Amino acid sequence: MEHKELNALLSLLDDPDREVFNHVSGRLLSYGSRIIPTLENAWESSFDPLLQERIESIIHRIQFDCLTHEFSQWVKNSPDNLFEGACLVSQYQYPDFDKKKLKDDLDRLKRTIWLELSHHLSPLEQVNIFNHVFYTILEFSPKASSKNFFIHKAIENKCGNGLMTGVIYLIIAHDLDMPVYGVSLPNNRFIMAYTKEPVRVHAADEDARRKILFFINPLNRGAIFSRNELITELYKLGEKSDTSVFIPCQNKTIISLLLENLLEVYKEDALTDKMEEVKSLIKLLA
Numbered sequence: 204m205e206h207k208e209l210n211a212l213l214s215l216l217d218d219p220d221r222e223v224f225n226h227v228s229g230r231l232l233s234y235g236s237r238i239i240p241t242l243e244n245a246w247e248s249s250f251d252p253l254l255q256e257r258i259e260s261i262i263h264r265i266q267f268d269c270l271t272h273e274f275s276q277w278v279k280n281s282p283d284n285l286f287e288g289a290c291l292v293s294q295y296q297y298p299d300f301d302k303k304k305l306k307d308d309l310d311r312l313k314r315t316i317w318l319e320l321s322h323h324l325s326p327l328e329q330v331n332i333f334n335h336v337f338y339t340i341l342e343f344s345p346k347a348s349s350k351n352f353f354i355h356k357a358i359e360n361k362c363g364n365g366l367m368t369g370v371i372y373l374i375i376a377h378d379l380d381m382p383v384y385g386v387s388l389p390n391n392r393f394i395m396a397y398t399k400e401p402v403r404v405h406a407a408d409e410d411a412r413r414k415i416l417f418f419i420n421p422l423n424r425g426a427i428f429s430r431n432e433l434i435t436e437l438y439k440l441g442e443k444s445d446t447s448v449f450i451p452c453q454n455k456t457i458i459s460l461l462l463e464n465l466l467e468v469y470k471e472d473a474l475t476d477k478m479e480e481v482k483s484l485i486k487l488l489a
Contacts, residue, residue: 209238213245217254224257231261236269266298267480274487278455286374288458289354292465295484296353305355312341312358313375320379326397326416327427329381334425337372345422352465365422366393366460372421373457383419384411384451387460389442394433395419396451404451412450459488 208230215227231238239262246258274291281287286309293300316336320329337343342361349357349364357363357371369385373395376383382398396418402411418433420426428436430449462485469477 209234209241213241216245216257217251228257228261228264232264232268236265239265267295270294270298271483271487274484278487282453282455285370285377285454285457288454289370289374289461292458292461293353293355295465295481297355300353300355302355305358308355308358309371309374309378312337312371313378315341316375317379330383330397330419330425330427333372333376333379333381337375338424343368343371345424347422350468352461352468364464365420366391366457366464369393369395369421370457370461372419372425385454385457386418386449387452387456388437391460391464393421393457393460395421396449398451402451404453415449415451418449455488459485462488 212227212230215223218224218227231242242258242262246255246262249255249258270291273294277284277287277291286306290302290305293305316333319332319336324332338345344362345365345368346362347364349362349367351357351360351363352367354367354370357367363371373383373385382401384396384398384402384404386394386396388394396415398411398414399416400414402414404411415430418428418430420428433449462481466478466481466485469481
């Protein structure tokens with residue numbers, strides 16, 4: 204019965220009557236992601252541009268509805284999992300990207316760094332070795348101009364901006380039990396903090412702030428600097444030197460920053476539909 208209904212609905216997709224199309228698309232959307240293969244087959248067997256466009260639209264709406272649900276579940280159940288959050292951002296633009304390959308690529312990076320580390324090293328020594336392997340041996344090249352906010356593409360190209368480079372750095376450091384956390388600064392600047400010991404990150408955790416040993420700049424090949432040096436650098440940039448902003452942020456905040464940067468790219472390209480969708484995802488994280 205379901206197969207017959209699907210065929211009937213697909214046969215009506217190119218109906219010029221908008222009300223008919225709205226009814227048909229609504230019914231198809233109700234089936235969810237399980238009908239995507241059927242829709243893709245219909246697209247491949249059609250030479251009608253209007254029909255193909257409508258099928259693409261329905262597939263995207265189904266995928267976005269699924270992604271919205273997954274984002275909600277991530278926020279509710281596992282917001283500390285930065286890897287999963289970054290994967291969800293990639294899924295927005297690349298719904299079928301190979302998540303297993305990404306995990307394997309990250310594991311290879313992690314193993315290469317792990318082989319050079321030792322628990323007997325000081326925090327500074329650990330970070331210096333991490334930086335040498337990550338930026339020099341593995342040749343990861345951060346660029347401020349990069350508009351790539353998709354983790355699988357950044358690893359594939361070994362290039363990302365400060366924020367995406369920081370995300371990859373944090374995921375690997377976390378897996379290596381290094382107490383490194385993201386820090387969101389004014390005007391979309393992003394750095395990282397190394398703490399004396401693992402901390403529980405909350406919106407205004409003064410205890411976490413007091414435990415910071417030093418800061419790391421992922422955009423400047425992991426350059427290490429003190430609180431005073433950070434204050435001086437922000438002063439040169441015309442920023443306030445209020446140390447209350449130097450607090451490790453939640454991973455939910457980092458994913459929100461990724462989406463906000465992605466939103467700016469879509470604004471530049473005047474992609475209104477994508478802008479509205481990304482805004483809705485950001486609201487889920489608020």
